[in-house]
Amino acid sequence: MKIFLFSTLLLCSGLIYSQIEEVRMSGLTIKEALQSKMPKMPQYPDTVYYPFYQGVQMIEVDHIGFRDKKVYHLGQSQPRAMSYSDMIPMSFGNEYFFRDTLGSIVKAFNSDLDLISLTKHFRKVPLNFKSKFANFFPYHISQDYIYQGIWAYSGDYLFNFKGHYKVFDNSSGKVPNGFVPFGFNKESVNLMFGLIDSLGSVKIPLEYNEIIPWHENLIVSKNGKWGIINYDLEIIVPLVYDSYRIVQEKSDFYPDRKFDIYFLNTKKEDNYKNQYSIVALYNSSNHSLIKLNGYDEIFDFGRYKDVGEYDNRKIKVKKNGKKGVLNSSFIEIVAPQYEMFNDVGDLIQVNKNGKFGFLNKNYEIEIPLEYDYAQYIDDSTFLVLKNGAFYCINIEEEKKKNDNLKPNWKVQNFNVAIDNYVTIQVGDHIGVLNTLTNRMVLPIRYEKSKQITPMFYEDFRLRNDSIFKQKNLIVREKADIYDEISFSDNKIIVKNENELFGVIDSSFNNIIDFKYDKLERYPRNPEYLIYLKNGKAGIMDFSKKDIIAGKFNEIRIERDRPLFQVQDKDKWGIVNLSGDEVIACQYDSIRFLGHWDRPKENLWIVNRGKKYGVINDQNEIMVPFIYDGISHLHANNLWVMDKDKKRYSVNYR
Template identity: 25%
Template sequence: MFAPGHLCLQILYMKYRLLASCFLLLSLSASAQRKFEAGSRYVQGFARVVNQGQSSYIDSTGKIAFDTVYNDRSLSDTWADTDSIYLPQDILQVGLKGKQGVMTVLGKWILLPEYDTIDTHSPEQWIVKKDHKVSLYTPKGFLLPFRFEDSNQLDSITFAVKEKGKWGLYNKNKDELIIPYTYEDIDYCYGCTTRGNYIFAQKNGKWGVVSFQNEVLVPFEYDHEHMNMRSDEWIESLYKNNQKMSINLKTKKVEIDTCECLPGEDVSSLDTQLGPFTGQRRNGKWGLVNKAGKLILDHVYDDINYYNDSTALIGIVRNEKYGLADTTGRIVVPLAFGSWFEPMCGNEVFQSEKNGKEVIFDKNGKQILAQYSGFHEMVMENGSRMLAIIQGKLYGFYNPATGKIVPPKYTSLSYYGDPKFLNVGMGDKYGYIDKDGNTVVPPIYDYVDLHAVPRNEQLVKISLKDKIGLFDIKQQKVILPVVYDYISTYDDSTVMMVTKNGLSGVYDFNGKMLAPVKYRDVVPFDSLYTLLQPKDTGKAEILNKRTHVLYKLPFDTAFVAYEGRLMLVWQQGKSFLYDIDKKQRVEGDYSKGGFPEYMGYFSNHRAIVVKNQKFGYIDGKGNYVVQPKYDYISSFHKGVAAVYECLDTAARIYRYGYIDSTGKEIVPVIYDVPQELVQKYSEEAFFGDDDSEILTLMKNNGKKGIAGLNGRIIVPVNFDRISPEKHGRGYLVTLDEKFGLLDVNGREIVKPVYDRIMLDDIEGYDGRVGYNFPVMMKQENADWTYLDERGKSIGVSVAEYIDFSTLDWGAPAGVPVEVPPPPVPLPAEGN
């Protein structure tokens, strides 16, 4: 038990401890709120902050993520690598306290900044050092433990590794050295398509070849360069006494390579594989041996050119004269030409030159087309090949498939656009011919459109002096004279509309007139019917495109209703639907008590009607989808329409709400249409753009709210301005010239008490803005603060705004927009 005096002391001591704890908490809180001289907005999850002229970059929690940028990319770049085969090259290489890391330009970490160095030049693997040890990083992760001074990958499991200045081989699967640290240097054919099972190794200053089992295959007595590298039994990169050697690992035969050329992958430079043949070099001259080992071309040629397996000819050259031999060694074209013979037209012909003139030989070694001077290969749309013949300024062609020669007589020759025909010109007139030179469309027209009629390759549009006609390829005649201003065809139709001097008519594809050129308009219903509107007063007509029968409608004014086979008829102040198939009016709810005064075209199987000066909607059967009880009704937007009631006709005062596609009121008609919208109606003010999922609610006091397409109130009508965030992050709102933020469900996350906000994008025509969390906001006479998705400070404030990018780091990150509040609360169209 304490004495009374001691009890008072104990109470005072406890109060002191409690106050000390409170001061400690306040101190901790104050220290957690870090202040910087300047800061930027967030870009891809990071913001730049500056103190004493030094930049750092903080993440979304306010923690410093990196303080150095090593390359010239920017987080503002919107494109990034998506190829999973290779490592990304559009990366940001950064550092923190001297350590390096890598992230994508979209702000996603690849390697955290905890490594000494990262070499990112290779798209296949990065060389990463940590604590003076090296590993290799690939899209699948690190290949090696950080255990070696240096390393190079030979294959999927074998690595050349270095420790204490010596090289050995490491097997990843076994996690052991298969060749100890023995050699001064190691080389390997990294680029060979077939992986080798040996290395080039240096010992006591000389190079040899060592197997993966550490067996010496070639003694250490050579010099070496990383040239002519191979992975088979031939060694072509070792030198001795300044002479290049050719060594066979199987036979152990060592030759001095006098050729010193660059051989193919799988053959010695002294014995070159040429398809099924072997090229042999003897005494500096080439010969050719077949598969049976028989010499078919003597060793007398300066070079031999094997084209491919499908070509029966072989190029040969001696003393700069070129010729051709066949696969038996027979000379089919003598050595008399000035360049290699080049195969053309799918190896059907061969081209060379002699005395400056081009020559053409066929695959049998026979010269053809000797009377012409120039040639050019043509590849048709279907891949077939022909040879254009050029003589002066005229063109013809040779078809190797048929042997057909079309002599040069055309001023132009084009083989693009059609697999069967060629476009030809005679002066300034054009037509078409086939691959045998037969006339398809005579070249007498200003323009020829070969594919103008859908699904009908027989008909061609022809043009002369800005007039159009139709030519039938099969009949070889003009079936519509070249007198029309316009010819129109339709994918689902068997007829075409022609227009002349502002009037239209209809013809079938045989050129037969179905309706004379006397109508003001021709409107197709579908594949069966077409509506013909008369030039002046008179009855509209219906053309049956199958029977070719014209049927005159019993009405003066009729239009395509764009719903099935229905006509929209206006007659004597009334509107109704007319069924073409049944040839009768469509009865329904809309006809009871008299037809409506007005009816619009159908859209999404609904048509607006006005009956007794009230608006509604009907379906194709004439039944009401929305009863005509509103003073106005909008079009449907994603299944929702705005409906209006007039409170004062003279003053033009309206209230509005919203209905769904069944006519049910999902938002009651209690909201006010502002006078500026009454004067200039715009549906966007109620629905936003085509992609908008919100409905705008407005009151005459200037306040706004938002409802969803289901009618649920998302934002009550409490704010002066509401701007959706363009990426769906929520809403920017203003109230009494102060900014606040709401989440996507309309819940308040930042009270409207801030005077300024930093946006990525200001409000556009669609009423949307752009911002990223954490977002920068500022109250008057206070620092900028960063607020997260919950509206909470991340513990960082800055005195001034700066740009995200520094001057020495790539391009600017875009233009951020500081938004002060409007001087007066103005409504924003679309919100």
């Protein structure tokens, strides 16, 4: 061992000495020598010249590798938290040119230059010239291989088409941003893709919206529909699906198992937030397509360590907010019907319509779903809540001694408390309990959500103090915990299992149906609701009458006045609570020019393009659009920033 260590040290010493001697002989300092050895940022893509085959030479301009080298260089020289691969766009492919033994370019792909111009460009390159990069791939694939006479090389897994090459239809003379070959315009266009071989023959027609390599097959999109084909254009999975998703699932027992693919269709129902439902699964290992029952989510299968466990695994699914179970063959054995579905001991804790119980491992009911809450303690003890009383039972539902056990849930007080109501949270689900009676006012079935935000809570409390006193409501002084469920005149805003908002009363009757992506009270007037539905924001009252029509992309509250910043088609303006347009949506940004010592008038800082100015509520220009930035200083004075990036004070009067 000592001899080995001594030899290693001697070898390292020799290497270090030789490097220092090299630096000394070159006349450079060690720092200069190290800098001279540092790799440089690549400036141009490599051009790979392959040997002639059947009288044709393929020439490849490697934009894919050029991008990868830039990502690698930046990652090594300027490391950062966000990967450069997320910042530098992926090329849509390489350029491919094919010349004959006379030196003429006879075919070109992914280029907008004509063959004559390309022939002149490559005329200076000798016919016997062979790129050093081609030495890594000097031979064609064996003639016995299925893809005869085709080069195996491809620089990125998204372009690894088993010797085929991805090309696009450039009849428009334009290509997407990030791909800049000879003479192309940098303009995004809709492209059609196909595949060629190393002889320049089209093997997959240029008629697909997208082509992605997938083991021995291809995931393709055509006319907006997805499916799978093989390299012989045979349809493996019909092109009838709206989207797809790769199943990121691994097994210790099957480390080489190929990832499967979910196929999805757009949901037609308008009362569910999920855009897609999973309707089929393609098993890449046995090449089978399994039809599924339109699930919103299929949970990660996890990792398995023996074949029996993997092949007998159970797969949880979610549909319309309800959970169920599939077997390892993706056959439904428990229909989606439970809000909560947790493995505990040898049983499964379930919640359906706010009632708790337990299933056994065969998914049969072991303890009926008739309790307001049921918690597993051990295999022979369960803590339950029923008819306002906590007690313990065994598996036969016989009562046992309580032993002062307490439920394992989170309890949070309301900022605006009614009597002794508290929020109960179990996992991601919440309900409301009256602590005096132990009765559930709102069952544990609703998803967690926030309603009154810290920014507006204090104003809300002060403005409504007299109302709280009239209704015997207690307002807590510290606003450090915010409501998950809001009470107001027996109206409760909740989010259901589908993550959509609605309004119910304490008898669980729907006042406003669950169709909203966002629903919260307007703090200046709690009788109004700010909503977001199908990407459009508006304000309504509890009768669902629009106060401000739901036509804006976004609505922002002006804290000190009943006005709203609204965005329409990427432009901002101001409307009042009557829905009247105060300032038309015509600015790139808008914000209130506010300060404690500013004169009490409505002024806004707005910008057009890259220049900022100030307008009043008659849309009159108070400060011209000549500044690179504006902020308030005091009284009638403003800080402004000019093109010199220096700040100075101006008076807008």
